[in-house]
Amino acid sequence: xxxxxxxxxxxxxxxxxxxxxxxxxxxxxxxxxxxxxxxxxxxxxxxxxxxxxxxxxxxxxxxxxxxxxxxxxxxxxxxxxxxxxxxxxxxxxxxxxxxxxxxxxxxxxxxxxxxxxxxxxxxxxxxxxxxxxxxxxxxxxxxxxxxxxxxxxxxxxxxxxxxxxxxxxxxxxxxxxxxxxxxxxxxxx
Numbered sequence: 001x002x003x004x005x006x007x008x009x010x011x012x013x014x015x016x017x018x019x020x021x022x023x024x025x026x027x028x029x030x031x032x033x034x035x036x037x038x039x040x041x042x043x044x045x046x047x048x049x050x051x052x053x054x055x056x057x058x059x060x061x062x063x064x065x066x067x068x069x070x071x072x073x074x075x076x077x078x079x080x081x082x083x084x085x086x087x088x089x090x091x092x093x094x095x096x097x098x099x100x101x102x103x104x105x106x107x108x109x110x111x112x113x114x115x116x117x118x119x120x121x122x123x124x125x126x127x128x129x130x131x132x133x134x135x136x137x138x139x140x141x142x143x144x145x146x147x148x149x150x151x152x153x154x155x156x157x158x159x160x161x162x163x164x165x166x167x168x169x170x171x172x173x174x175x176x177x178x179x180x181x182x183x184x185x186x187x188x189x
Contacts, residue, residue: 003053010059010083013075020141021080027140028087033096037089041098042116044184051089057187058082062179070171080143081150081176088132095124097132130154150176 001009014021028034039045039054059082066073091097098118107114127135130152137143143151149170156169156177169177 003049003056006056006060007052007083010056010079013063013079016076017080017141024137024140025083028090028136031093032087032090032136033098034087034090037091037096038098038118039086039089039184039188041118041120044188046117051086054183054188055083055086057183058085058176058179061183061187062175065175065179070175073172073175077144077147077172078175080141081147081154081172082179084133084137085151085154085176085180086129086133087136088127088129090136091121091124092132092136095121097121097124146170146172149173153177154180156181 011022011025033051035052036048037051038047039050045051045054059079062078062082063075066075066078089097097120099121101114101117101119103112103114106112133151134148150173153169153173154176
């Protein structure tokens with residue numbers, strides 16, 4: 001299956017909140033750079049469509065982990081948090097978070113590409129990725145407390161602000177952390 005087919009099949013796993021979820025994803029797909037944004041400015045999947053590819057990889061990995069370690073967690077919750085955990089990287093309507101860096105004249109002459117290939121959009125108000133993700137979700141779909149925790153703390157101990165949740169993580173948060181790091185460090189390497 002190609003990336004869009006994988007993405008669409010994941011969206012069908014959301015059953016109980018289907019209407020809200022599809023409305024949110026319609027907004028995200030049409031009003032933000034979710035489908036075209038890179039996953040990072042210079043690391044994993046730093047290319048057009050990288051964010052979507054990363055989100056799909058995380059969702060598929062999370063579902064595999066959940067099946068083995070915590071089958072009581074719904075596929076729906078897994079898909080929602082995985083597809084939305086990095087939503088903030090899409091920016092906001094008409095303002096992507098990442099902007100492609102244009103090569104300098106010298107780089108053009110030498111056939112070089114700029115590094116890093118993307119930069120943070122300085123026209124955006126600074127918000128961390130999880131906070132911007134929740135801002136974009138903004139009441140468009142009901143999230144459980146566990147889903148909110150998973151989205152906010154998906155970077156685990158790698159972010160200083162996240163240390164307050166240490167030893168208080170819900171199963172969904174731990175699974176998302178592992179799926180995210182596995183995807184970015186192993187699948188997308």
